[in-house]
Amino acid sequence: MKSRIDPKIIAGFALAIGILLLTAAASFWSVRGLSVQTERVEHTYQVLQEAESITAALKDAQAGTRGYLLTGDTAYLRPYSIAIGQLPASLERIQSLTVDNLVQRARLDSLRLLVEQEFRILRPLTEVNKSMGQAAMQTLLDTDRQTLRQVRLLYDRIKSSEMALLAQRSALQNVFEQATPVVVLLSAVLAVLIVVLLVVKITKELADNRRLQGELADINATVSRRIAQIRELAEQVVQGDYTVKITDFNDDNIGGLAMSLNRMTQTLDASFGALEKRNQELDQFAYVASHDLKAPLRGVTTIVKWIEEELAAELSPQLRTYLDQMKGRLSRLEDLINGLLAYARVGRTAQPTETVDVAQLLAEVAELVVPPDFSLAVGPNMPTLLTDRLGLQQVFTNLLSNAVKYHQRGAGNLAVTCQDEGSHYEFRVQDDGPGIAPEYHQKIFLLFQTLRDRHTAESTGIGLSIVQKIINEHQGTIRVESSPGQGAGFIFTWPK
Structure with a gap:
């Protein structure tokens, strides 16, 4: 029996998560909106402050210049000097603050022109000398009053526009301040209600799950027992017993x-029985080949x-050549039969394992197949x-004797x-x-493949095939690395 979670619980969790996400989104929206509107209100105050500072600086510069003209004291020119240093930076700041307001930008462009005009008027007055007539000075002062009047009018328009924006932004700020706690509270109440319902539902579901766990434990015990029987059968099959059921x-x-496993063991039993019969026939063939075929050859x-x-006295040189060729053919035929028997026996019987010192083994092999004039x-x-x-x-x-034979x-x-x-x-x-x-490189491992003349008695072409078969029986690999005139290297792997 399979236990599964009630879809209503899943839906409830999904709804609770959705509401929490909605609460987070609404809170973020409210806080973000409040932050944006606060920044905009502060932005409006900054514009107003910059505009007012520009107007005030111009007024101070005008008053200082007039005081200088009346008294001749240069101390009155200090506001004028301060205005020259501060107003360009103030104009740059207020223009950067109103970059998204085209109407205000146009007004600020006009304000910049008026500021420049005011400085052009005040500069000659700060450098007054005896050559300037009273009429010229009066003209500059009249023009100065008109310019400052235009500056004040322009400042009033800028201030009026910014105050309207301030009112709108303040209203929006109030809306966000009032909406945020309401949204959060409502979402929290809904989340609490859903959690309570989920707790009730989960409690019931846990009770049902405990009942199902008891049933599943009984089923699991039965299944484990049956699987253990299958595993025991598999182990017995691995050990060679194909009659189990x-x-x-x-x-x-x-x-x-x-x-299905019972049918498989029956099939394996029949197949291995037939294979054992074939092996017995091969053993019989090996016996016949080793006795009945080799006896006539001898x-x-x-x-x-x-x-x-x-x-000996009657044999002509030609007849002696024929007899020598016959002996070579007979010797090669005997070697072929012996090689085939050796190839057929590989893997037929399990060889006992024993501790082998490979260095000592190579020394024993060298005594048998490596001539004294060779170095190993x-x-x-x-x-x-x-x-x-025996296999190693x-x-x-075979590899060392081949190296000597074909040198x-x-x-x-x-x-x-x-x-x-x-x-390995x-x-x-x-x-x-x-x-x-x-x-x-691949052909030399095939039966009867040899690179020497087939008339050579010792070249049967079976030695490397036997080597490859022995290595394959031990789950290893063999390959050759060689090129003409550079010797040959046979590389094989042997498991530990």
Whole structure:
């Protein structure tokens, strides 16, 4: 029985999360709106402050200049100097504050022109000398009064516009201040109501789940027992017992699996029985090949020797050549039969594992297959491992004897090295012989494939096939690295 969460609980959680998200969004919207409107109100005050400071600076500059004209005291020119230094920066600030208000920008452009005009009027008055007539001075003062009057009018328009914006922004600010707590409170009340409903629903759901857990525990115990039977069958099959059966007749998936496994073990039992029969037939063939085929070969070889011994005086050179060729063919045929028997026996019987010192094993193999005029260098990292000694010995024997057999240049140098690759060792058997062209790197591992003349007695083309089969039986790999004139390196892996 399967326990699942009530869709109403899921919907309730989704609704609660939705309301919380909505509350967060509404609060964010209210706070953000309040912040924006506050910034805009502050922005309006800044514009008003900058406009008022510009107007006040101009008034102070005008008053100071008139005081200077009346008294001749240069101390009265201080407001004029301050205005010259401050007004350009004030104009830049107020224009940057009103960059998004085209109407105010136009008014500020006019204000800038009036400020520049005012300074053009006041500058000659601050530099008055005896050459300036009374009429010229009076004209400048009249123009100054008119300019300042225009500045005041323009300031009133700027102030009026900003005050209207201030009223709008203040109203919006009040709306956000009043809406924010209402939205948050309403959302919180809804969230609390939904949580209460969910708690009630979850309490009921937990009670149902406890009941279902009891039922599931009983089902799980039954299923575990049935799976244990299947696992026990699998272990017995791995150990080679294909007659086991599972007594599980329940009409469900596990019962169907049990029936399928029973049919599988019956099929495996029949298949392995047939395979064992074929193996017995192969064993019989090996016996026949080793006795019934090799016996006539030995007989023919003996007859050839008798002819050479008893008719030695009567044999012509041509006939001796024929007899030598016959002996070579007979010897090669015997080697082929022995090679085929050795290839057929690989993997047929399980070899016992024993502790093998690879360096010592190579020394024993070298005594058998490496002539005295050859040198064999064994690497320093040869391991000691628990493995099939006979199989590893046969691999090294075939590879080293092949290196000697195909050297073609008399004395040579052989080397065996090893690298630890984690789960396996990688051995390399290297020679300095004639090498192997790349197009033959795969062919040399096939049965009866040889790079030497087929009339050569010792070249059966089976040795590397036996090596590859032994290595494959041990879950390893073998490859060759070679090129003509550069020697050959056979690299194979052997599990630890």
